[in-house]
Amino acid sequence: MKILVYENFMTKVFWDKHLKKMKFVKKRDESGKYYLRIVDDSNKGEIEKIKSFCYSRFLRVVLHDDSMERSSNYRSRFFRRNKGVFGNSEFYLCAYCGKPLSKKDVRVDHIIPVYLASKTEKYKRMLILRGIRNVNDPRNLAPSCAKCNGRKGANGGLWILRGYLGRLCFSVMLRELILLVIGAFVLYWLYGFLTDLNIYKAFETVFRFFQP
């Protein structure tokens, strides 16, 4: 949630320091100067506190729902939550084509694109059905290569399914494959080890011993 407090005589004379202490940042656009703070939608207590502060001091406050807008920090939020295939933030797979990517090559993709989420009720509902109230939620973000990111653009439909499935499957499949190779190697080594020990001969001797 973006909270905007517009500058007026009162803010200039009395409340400038207070607003800055409340983590507001001074901005300016074509409509004039204002103080801006972004508060998490779930932090209802803080939003109410700011509202009552402004109302009681006759400050003009506007609450702007930015949950369906591209945030400035979604890339860092994605990497904070998503540590890649091996959990070391180094190695990722494109959710759409499976291409291996280093962190710097990852394009963080909005699986349900910002454009569709902000313009179309259907896509907004798809997010909400998954319990996602903000289009920049890491659950709506996937690693992708530059090519897939460019091709996908603001497309919906099957791309969304590919994004969700790919993000889940490619990394799981790669991990399983590596485990399988390690498992096969261990079995092969064990087989060689047992053959060298002549364990079969040992079994044979035991069997002969018990035969009448």
Ligand SMILES: [Zn+2]
């Ligand atoms: Zn790709």
